[in-house]
Amino acid sequence: MIPAAFDYARPTTVDEALQVIADGGDDVKILAGGQSLIPVMRLRLAAPELLVDLTRVEELRGVREEGHQLVVGAMTTHADVLADPLLARYAPLLVQATGTVADRQVRRRGTFGGALAHADPAGDLPAVALALDAEFVIAGPGGRRTVAAADFFLDYLTTALVDGEILVGIALPKLAADDGWGVRYEKFNRVAQAWSIVAVAAAVRREGGRITEARIGLTNMGPTPLRASATEAALVGVDVSLETVTAAAAQAAAGTSPSNDLNAQADYRQHLAQVLTRRAVTAAAGL
């Protein structure tokens, strides 16, 4: 349970971090909150030569408003997400999901950007980012680029980030209750600290008795987070009722290929996705 020896760098700016990474050879790991990387290193399943710790890069922390978006610094901790007034107002789905992440100690150290860059399909936040159509701001040796959530999660624990790059921020649209948005993160796990067997992140916008926009992300229904596109399409424009929501939710698992594993068989996961989608949308739509 003791990691192999490694070199350690703790830059204080993004530019300095990029330089350290560029100079660090081909076995560099970036350390954010360390809630996944450190356990893996302790088991010696990872043994990087250089660890670049971003905890002192202040510019990567905090939430700011930029026009019609909120930009969350990648090193903003889960605890900071839970306490942020801008997110409470404009991104309650993220706040709700973050509140279900692990336990208080993990939420104190773990970061939003770290969880997204790690891209565990059982993690709660990738599906939220995908549902919200977040934009990922990435810094690299050649400058900055922005990647849409739909293009960020490539495979199991694999993202669009390439060697030498750092995820610096996540831009989220403002979805306020004043504009008719309702949200719900419906998580299914066996004990409070366990990973999601399946979870559903739902945000719907209501105007009168109809849903005008629906965004539904699925956690752990495949190697990457997924959108329940068929359900989203079925919800838009119909009169909201338990019947219409149930009918739409029945398509939640369409096109998914969840794994068979210790925690659940694929058919059970697909069943759960339908039930949890119905519940999430029902709650988000205020039924």
Next chain:
Amino acid sequence: MDELAVTLGMDPLELRKKNWINAEEFPFTTVAGLEYDSGDYGQATQQALELLGYDELRAEQQRRRESGDPVQLGIGFSTFTEMCGLAPSRVLGSLAFGAGGWESASIRMLPTGKVEVVTGSTPHGQGHETAWSQIAADSLGVPFEDVEVLHGDTAISSRGLDTYGSRSLVVGGAAVVKAAEKVVQKARKIAAHLLEASEDDLEFAGGTFSVTGTPGASIGIQEVALAIFAAHDYPEGIEPSIDAEATFDPENFSFPHGTHICAMEIDTETGFARIRKYACVDDIGTIVNPMIVEGQVHGGLAQGISQAMFEEAIYDAEGNLTTGSFVDYLLPTAADLPHFDTGNTVHAATSNPLGAKGVGEAGCIASTPAVVNAALDAVRHLGVTDLLMPLTPERVWRAIHHGGDGGDRDPGLSNAQGVTSGAAATAAATGGDDQ
């Protein structure tokens, strides 16, 4: 028992009542020759029903069934009696057991007035230090804070057996009582000598020897300890010490009993089981420390509930343990357990001077069947007649919707994030950028 009741078309409690030993039948000798000394199963059961709010929950269960509520409610019982206080050494001998069942204690009365109690029963978190101090303080009439309990090092405590089988208080605690009685007997002789009175005229109460009918003529046991340490003035023919050692060998086992009732909600759409309410009443004889007793019951309940609902060692076809860490081998925390409504009835054991019966295992014995019985009661009307432990949501869901007992879990690697399970961790090490 609940299955038998269903088969017979009887109420599960009626079936138990019909078969258990009635209060007036104690002491009761079983066909196997054991003598159950005391108890009242009916009283404990009645009290547990009241703690649970049984009638109300049964009515709610009925309503949920009639309305076809996706969340069904079940109530499960476990009435149990246990054989504790291990053990009468002669009985162990007759079973060719390799050791005796006695326990030892010694009491050292220091000249400072402090009291050292050496116990052969070594605690690992059961609170012996507190309970043994209470027993010594009560028996000797000295302040609780003047007692120190020593244990665990054979250089200090050379004679002793174990802490197991809910025996420590019943056998080891009784040894402390016996040692204290000897201390008082020895001190009585010294006190009589110092007070120039007959031993028969001495009363011992609250740590003080007083001469009957002579106000003011008294001496405390802690003063006696100092006087005998100086040994300037003590009776002829006795040794100058009031320290004592005792070995207690019980003549019978103790027989704690209890009634545990679990009310369980089952979400029939997902199979998720949630304990709605848990009530239990244990008769563990005389209670020395109520807080320790409650702690022991809570810990036992958590363990027994965990067996019923969470813990499972799963091996793959090659014999590898695939639930080898606490990410995959689930344990509940406080967040996953209900409030416990606990109670006691008190029918003192007759086989030891404390009247204690033992409580270490009560919770883990009774809770597992109560929980599984409750889950079955919630879904039996849906055609489920058996459920494998632990009650994973998938198992319960499959039993409801596909019949059977829920089946074995896939031993394949868990999908838990990186930390432990091989495939995930390797992927994390090689592919994932853990920013």
